[in-house]
Amino acid sequence: EVQLQAYGGGLVQPGGSLRLSCAASGFTFSSYAMSWVRQAPGKELEFVANITSGHITNYADSVQGRFTISRDNVRNTVYLQMNDLKPEDTAVYYCKTVYKSRDYWGQETQVTVSS
Secondary structure (H helix, E strand, O other), rough: OOOOEEOEEEEEEOOEEEEEEEEEEEHHHHHHOOOEEEEOOOOOOOEEEEEOOOOOEEEEEEEEEEEEEEOOOOOOOEEEEEEEOOOOHHHHEEEEEEEEOOOEOOOOEEEEEEO
C-alpha cells in the first residue's frame, strides 16, 4: 500500500524558514517523481515543486529561488526547504506522487507565515 506521510509545517515569521518532509512507503520510491502542492485559504490547489527520479527539479514561479525540493532515496523521503517565507506562502501543503497512473497524496501539513 502506497503511503505518504508529510510533516514539518508550522508557524513562522515572514523571512523565516521551514523544511517539510514526506516519508514514502509501499512503492519503489527512487523510481518515481515526487511533487509538493499547496492550497491557500479560498484558493485552488497550486503546484509548488517536483523532482524526478533523476533528480531534475521544477518550481512554480512564485517559489523559484526561495524553495528547494530534494530527495533521499535511502530514506525514501522528499523534502521541501522553504526560505524567505512570505505571508502568501500560507497554505496547507501536500506531497504527491503518481504510481501506476493513480495519484497518491500525503496528509496535509499546515504552513502559516505571519508576524
